Amino acid sequence: MSEIPDLPVSNGRRSILERVSLVWLVPLAALLVSLWAAWQSYADRGPLVDILFEEATGIREGETELRFRDVTVGRVEDVGFSDTLEKVRVTVRLDPDIAGYVDGDAEFWIVQPEVSTRGVTGLDTVLSGVFIEAAWDSVPGGLVAEHVGVPRAPLLRSGEEGLSFRVTAGSGVQLIGGTPILHKGVEVGRIGPAELTADGTVARAEAIIYAPYDRLVSSNTRFWDTSGFTFSLGANGAELDFSSLATLIAGGVAFDTVVSGGSSVSDGADFTIFADEGAARASLFQNDGAPVLNLTAIFEDNFSGLTVGAPVLLDGVNVGEVTNLNGIVDEVRFGDANVRLSTSILLRTSKLGLAEASTEAALDFLEARVADGLRARLVSASILTGGLKVELVDVSNPALAALDRAGDPFAIIPVAPAEISDVSATAEGVMERINNLPIEELLEAATTFLTSANALASDEDIKAIPSDVRGLVADVRAVSGSEQVQALPGQASELLKEFEALTADLRRVVEKIEAANAVDRLLAAVDATTEAATGVGTSVEGVPALIERLNAVAAKAEALELQELVAELSEAVQSARLLLSDEGTRALPARLGDTLAELEAALTELRAGGAVDNLNSALASASAASAAVESAAADLPDVIRQLEHLAAETSAAVSGFGENSELNRSARAALRDVQDAARAIEKLAQTLERNPNSIILGR
Amino acid sequence: MERAHPDKKVLTARQAGLVGCKNCAEAWPIETQRCGRCGATLASRDPKSLQRVWAWWLAGVICYIPANTEPMLLTKTLFQDEASTIVGGAIDLFVYGDPGIAIIILLASVGIPVAKFICIAWLALSVQSRALTAPATRHVVYDVVEYIGRWSMIDVFVVAILSSLVQFSAVATIEPGPASLAFAFSVIFTMLSAQSFDSRRIWDSFEPVERAP
Numbered sequence: 001m002s003e004i005p006d007l008p009v010s011n012g013r014r015s016i017l018e019r020v021s022l023v024w025l026v027p028l029a030a031l032l033v034s035l036w037a038a039w040q041s042y043a044d045r046g047p048l049v050d051i052l053f054e055e056a057t058g059i060r061e062g063e064t065e066l067r068f069r070d071v072t073v074g075r076v077e078d079v080g081f082s083d084t085l086e087k088v089r090v091t092v093r094l095d096p097d098i099a100g101y102v103d104g105d106a107e108f109w110i111v112q113p114e115v116s117t118r119g120v121t122g123l124d125t126v127l128s129g130v131f132i133e134a135a136w137d138s139v140p141g142g143l144v145a146e147h148v149g150v151p152r153a154p155l156l157r158s159g160e161e162g163l164s165f166r167v168t169a170g171s172g173v174q175l176i177g178g179t180p181i182l183h184k185g186v187e188v189g190r191i192g193p194a195e196l197t198a199d200g201t202v203a204r205a206e207a208i209i210y211a212p213y214d215r216l217v218s219s220n221t222r223f224w225d226t227s228g229f230t231f232s233l234g235a236n237g238a239e240l241d242f243s244s245l246a247t248l249i250a251g252g253v254a255f256d257t258v259v260s261g262g263s264s265v266s267d268g269a270d271f272t273i274f275a276d277e278g279a280a281r282a283s284l285f286q287n288d289g290a291p292v293l294n295l296t297a298i299f300e301d302n303f304s305g306l307t308v309g310a311p312v313l314l315d316g317v318n319v320g321e322v323t324n325l326n327g328i329v330d331e332v333r334f335g336d337a338n339v340r341l342s343t344s345i346l347l348r349t350s351k352l353g354l355a356e357a358s359t360e361a362a363l364d365f366l367e368a369r370v371a372d373g374l375r376a377r378l379v380s381a382s383i384l385t386g387g388l389k390v391e392l393v394d395v396s397n398p399a400l401a402a403l404d405r406a407g408d409p410f411a412i413i414p415v416a417p418a419e420i421s422d423v424s425a426t427a428e429g430v431m432e433r434i435n436n437l438p439i440e441e442l443l444e445a446a447t448t449f450l451t452s453a454n455a456l457a458s459d460e461d462i463k464a465i466p467s468d469v470r471g472l473v474a475d476v477r478a479v480s481g482s483e484q485v486q487a488l489p490g491q492a493s494e495l496l497k498e499f500e501a502l503t504a505d506l507r508r509v510v511e512k513i514e515a516a517n518a519v520d521r522l523l524a525a526v527d528a529t530t531e532a533a534t535g536v537g538t539s540v541e542g543v544p545a546l547i548e549r550l551n552a553v554a555a556k557a558e559a560l561e562l563q564e565l566v567a568e569l570s571e572a573v574q575s576a577r578l579l580l581s582d583e584g585t586r587a588l589p590a591r592l593g594d595t596l597a598e599l600e601a602a603l604t605e606l607r608a609g610g611a612v613d614n615l616n617s618a619l620a621s622a623s624a625a626s627a628a629v630e631s632a633a634a635d636l637p638d639v640i641r642q643l644e645h646l647a648a649e650t651s652a653a654v655s656g657f658g659e660n661s662e663l664n665r666s667a668r669a670a671l672r673d674v675q676d677a678a679r680a681i682e683k684l685a686q687t688l689e690r691n692p693n694s695i696i697l698g699r
Numbered sequence: 700m701e702r703a704h705p706d707k708k709v710l711t712a713r714q715a716g717l718v719g720c721k722n723c724a725e726a727w728p729i730e731t732q733r734c735g736r737c738g739a740t741l742a743s744r745d746p747k748s749l750q751r752v753w754a755w756w757l758a759g760v761i762c763y764i765p766a767n768t769e770p771m772l773l774t775k776t777l778f779q780d781e782a783s784t785i786v787g788g789a790i791d792l793f794v795y796g797d798p799g800i801a802i803i804i805l806l807a808s809v810g811i812p813v814a815k816f817i818c819i820a821w822l823a824l825s826v827q828s829r830a831l832t833a834p835a836t837r838h839v840v841y842d843v844v845e846y847i848g849r850w851s852m853i854d855v856f857v858v859a860i861l862s863s864l865v866q867f868s869a870v871a872t873i874e875p876g877p878a879s880l881a882f883a884f885s886v887i888f889t890m891l892s893a894q895s896f897d898s899r900r901i902w903d904s905f906e907p908v909e910r911a912p
Contacts, residue, residue, distance in 0.1 A: 021750040023895070026888065027758035034761055063779060127777055 046096035048077065051108045051132070053149040056088040058112060058130035065131045066092050066108075073098045076132070090149075092132065103141030108134050108149040116178065155192050155208040163214035165269040167191060167253075169203040171309065172275040173225045176251045181209060182226065183255060188213035191253060207253075207271075217255070220262030222280035223273045227251030230276070258284050292320070292346050293362045294410040297376040297390065298328060299341040301418055306378060306388040312345050314392040320347040322390060344410065345376070345390060363411060366403055373398040375416035388420065468574070473670030480677040488684070711902055718743045748897035752823050755892030759885045760816060766882035767809075772858060773874040782876060785809065785854065808854040808882070811847060815889050818844045819896065826900045834901045841898050848890040855883045 056079050058064070066074030078091035094102060112130045113122040125131060132149075135157055156162055169175045181189035189209035196203055209217055229242035253273055258281050274280035312320040324344035331337050349362040366374070373394045381389040393416070401414030456462060480486075712719055717726045718741050720734040727734065731741050770782035783791060785808045793801035818840050825832055858879045865873040 019747075021747040021754060023747075023751040023754035023891075025754075027754050027761055030758045030761040030884070030888075034765060037765070129779065 044096065046074065046094040047099050047143055048145070049074075049092050049094055049102055049143070050146045051090045051092060051149045052082055052087040052147070053090060053108075053110065054087060054151065056090055057110060058125075059088075059090055059110065059132070060129065064090075064129065066094070066134055067111075067131050068098065068134045068136070073134070090132070094143075099143050100140035101136050101138070102134070102143055102147075103136065103139075104144050105141070106134060106136035106144070106147060107154055108132055108147055109151065109153050110149065111153070152193065155190055155206060156210075161211035161214075162189065163209045163211075163217055163265065164267045165207055165209075165217075165265065165271060167205055167207045167223060167271050167273050169194070169205075170272045170274045170279070173273045174227070174251070175203045175205050175273070176227070177205065179227070179251045179253055181207060181223075181253045181255065183213065183216060188216070215264075216257060217265050218257050218260075218262030219265055219269075220259045220284060221255050221257045221265070221271070222284055223253050223255040223271050224277050224280035225251070225273055225275055226254045256280075293349055293359050293366075294323070295345040295347060295366075295376075296407055296410045296412045297343045297345055297415050298412065299343060299376075299378055299415050299418065300338075301341070301378075303341070303378055303388060303418060303420060305380075306341070306343065306390070310381065310387065310389045312347065312390045312392065314347075314352070317351065319351040319392075320345055322346075343390065345413075363403070363405060366411075366413065367405070369394075370401065370403040370414060374413075375401075376413050377416040378418035378420060380420050388418075469670050473673055476670070476674050476677050480673070480680065711899075713743045744900060744903070745897045748895060748900065749823055749827060751895035752819065752892050755888045755895055756816065756819050756823070759812075759888030759892055762881045762885035762888060763812060763816070764881075766878045766885050769878040769881065770876035771854070771878040771882070772861065773872075773876050775872040775874070777870050784878060785882070804854065804857075807851060811851050812885060812889065815844050815848060815851070815893070819889065819892050822896060822901070826903070829903070837901045838898060841893070841896065841901070845890075845893045848886070848893055851886045851889070852883065855879055855886065 053059075059076055059079055061076055061079050064076040065072045066076070074092045074094040076090055077093045078089075080089045080091070081087070082089050109132070110130055111122050111125055111133045113120070113126050122130075133153065135154065156164060167175070175191065175194035177191065177193035179191040180187040181191060189207060192206035192208070194203050194205040226242075229240060231238070231240050233239075254277070256277075272283075274283060306322065306325060308322055308325060310322040311318050312322065322343055323346045326342045326344075327339045328342040329337060329339055334340065347362060349358060352362055352365060354361050354365055369392075373396070374392055375395050375398055376390055376392055377395070378388050379391045381387040392413075395416045398416065399414075403414070404412040712726070713729065716729045718729045718731060719726050720737060720739055720741055722739040723734065723737040725734055725736045727741055729743055733739070734741055767785055769784065771785050771788060772781075772783050774781040774783070785804070789801045789804045789808070792798075792804065822837060822841055822844075825837060858875045861873045862875045865871055
């Protein structure tokens with residue numbers, strides 16, 4: 001019992017190491033480890049950022065990740081609402097090493113599965129749930145604690161380069177968000193979600209063209225819509241056109257830089273998307289950047305058919321287009337409650353041909369022209385479609401009006417009554433006229449005529465004419481070409497020389513008359529001459545008969561029908577041939593030659609023997625002989641006239657068979673020969689008639 | 700209860716001038732330094748016992764905190780990643796219609812460890828303050844604590860088995876969370892704490908000498 005108190009004593013002796021158990025190191029270590037771990041996790045914890053979204057589709061606290069380039073850089077810690085419950089506030093714990101990059105330009109959007117015509121995106125989120133994707137540049141700009149999330153992924157992701165610009169949908173173009181931009185079939189960009197402008201007039205969208213293709217875009221670049229398809233039925237047959245199946249479904253926008261030399265484009269530029277390639281290209285040449293002038297024209301009549309985009313013509317030149325159409329009722333202004341057509345017109349000042357293309361210059365120009373009677377009026381653009389266009393024309397006797405430069409919103413140009421042709425009336429009139437044409441009668445007459453012509457042409461007599469005419473021509477040619485006739489002028493000239501000689505002789509004879517009495521002999525010679533002249537007269541007697549027959553032929557030809565005429569003609573031709581082939585006719589020149597020879601002989605006699613005694617009677621006889629010759633010759637013009645008449649008749653008859661037929665040509669040639677022959681004879685006759693003494697006197 | 704009546708006078712070995720060898724249970728006179736049979740050091744009372752108890756206990760409590768705050772299981776399935784703490788997992792089980800298992804997990808992972816902490820602390824405090832609670836009762840508590848301590852590891856076993864069995868690559872994977880390690884340490888430390896307790900001191904409160912120095 002007494003030893004027990006020793007224990008506390010022995011306790012007091014022990015050192016502190018002996019008294020304190022080493023086990024205390026264990027909780028100490030545990031505490032240190034815990035504290036270190038706690039501090040570590042606290043120190044490693046990144047900052048919080050708040051992101052405001054319209055809605056937090058699928059976001060879950062503690063699970064939804066924040067990803068940057070598909071690497072998890074944060075996690076949603078809290079999902080709540082903004083102060084006014086208008087937005088969802090998603091609080092994200094960021095990784096501390098990227099926190100510095102989450103500056104003002106960081107963008108956040110929620111990635112969720114999306115099935116569209118362009119394919120399926122965000123498929124991984126189907127299994128893993130949605131996540132928040134973030135994009136920021138590579139320059140740390142200090143943490144910004146609150147961000148506003150964007151509704152969808154931006155077109156240009158972080159690290160991507162490209163040209164960002166704005167596109168406006170032209171008329172007839174439907175902007176579809178996410179549409180790819182194609183260049184020669186390669187996707188080089190994308191169109192962002194489309195939205196309407198504040199006034200609701202046009203749709204526009206952000207668009208992007210990725211580097212390095214952004215340098216393909218210049219101020220001369222034009223975009224057009226390639227979505228859908230066009231079907232055209234034309235001269236080349238039916239044509240179905242679409243650029244690809246993908247664009248057919250999902251739409252597409254293509255562009256091209258048609259004209260080089262455009263200036264480079266910076267971010268934020270504006271482009272228009274045209275309905276088709278043609279319009280896009282055409283616009284490049286239309287829109288030259290010159291200022292445009294807007295006008296208003298208020299038309300009294302309200303015609304349908306005028307559309308936005310209809311051309312505006314000034315003196316036939318396309319200077320602009322209709323940009324807007326509105327009905328307008330203004331009882332105070334117009335005095336009645338009729339609906340008028342208020343048309344906005346856009347004029348391109350460059351098209352007006354002014355030295356200075358400016359709106360003011362154009363207004364001044366128009367004002368002057370309006371004072372001279374320039375008016376706007378509606379005219380038919382196409383009879384078939386009933387489309388209208390606006391024409392600026394000078395009208396005669398215009399009502400007094402002036403360009404209202406104070407018009408709101410645009411200057412108001414006075415108008416003239418419309419000139420619109422009613423398509424149905426015009427077409428009906430045309431059809432009626434066509435209908436009234438006597439086509440059947442015409443055809444019948446033509447048929448009859450052709451039948452008659454055929455019968456006539458196939459007639460044997462007609463067929464015989466060419467050969468007859470040819471024979472006649474040959475005969476005439478034979479006559480005119482006979483040696484005697486040809487020799488006639490030569491003989492005549494010889495005869496004249498003889499006459500000269502004779503005259504000289506006569507002078508000598510007259511001198512000798514006093515000396516020698518040769519009158520009796522001369523008288524005898526004159527008698528012989530008279531005989532000779534009579535011979536000539538009888539030989540010429542056949543000619544009037546011929547003329548009479550020809551006259552009869554001509555008379556008959558005038559009286560008879562064509563066929564009979566032809567028969568008569570051929571008869572006449574035959575008669576003419578007979579006559580020409582008559583011995584007497586052929587002998588006529590020879591006889592003339594004989595007569596002259598006799599005359600010569602007589603003169604020779606005269607020269608040889610003294611015929612002074614018979615001089616007076618001889619002269620009287622010579623005079624009578626000359627008269628006989630004259631009367632014989634006087635008949636010649638008649639013959640010639642008759643021949644000419646016959647030739648004219650024949651020519652008229654022959655010309656009825658066609659201008660250019662072989663027969664006609666031959667006939668004409670023949671007739672020309674006949675005429676030539678007649679003219680030759682006429683010439684001779686005229687010479688004889690004009691100066692019958694020339695035979696005797698040689699002049 | 701019958702044998703541990705407070706009023707009953709108990710004669711301890713120390714009062715009898717004896718010391719027992721803890722290795723071979725041979726009784727020796729109290730002055731004896733070493734056991735003559737097995738050679739173990741003899742001590743009537745372990746003077747650092749309470750210190751060790753408190754040290755292990757504290758380490759156990761420290762480890763128990765992250766064991767509950769950190770996730771126990773990391774479940775990765777095709778659709779989601781899930782990290783559940785002990786209590787969270789039990790609540791999930793309860794909510795999703797498995798209250799039995801939820802209660803078992805709660806008992807094994809929360810109830811028993813917490814009860815152990817309380818019991819050990821109470822025993823240690825009662826020894827220090829020589830409280831008059833029936834020593835027999837306190838011994839029963841001590842026995843229960845020591846016996847039941849190992850069952851707290853059931854949660855760790857579940858985690859170990861699940862994470863070794865459920866490894867189906869992307870479809871489903873279960874991995875032990877940081878809490879499992881902390882929880883295992885916590886259980887180990889509390890077991891060591893309970894073992895460090897010198898149960899002989901339970902009876903010291905009845906020693907009149909000690910009470911009136």
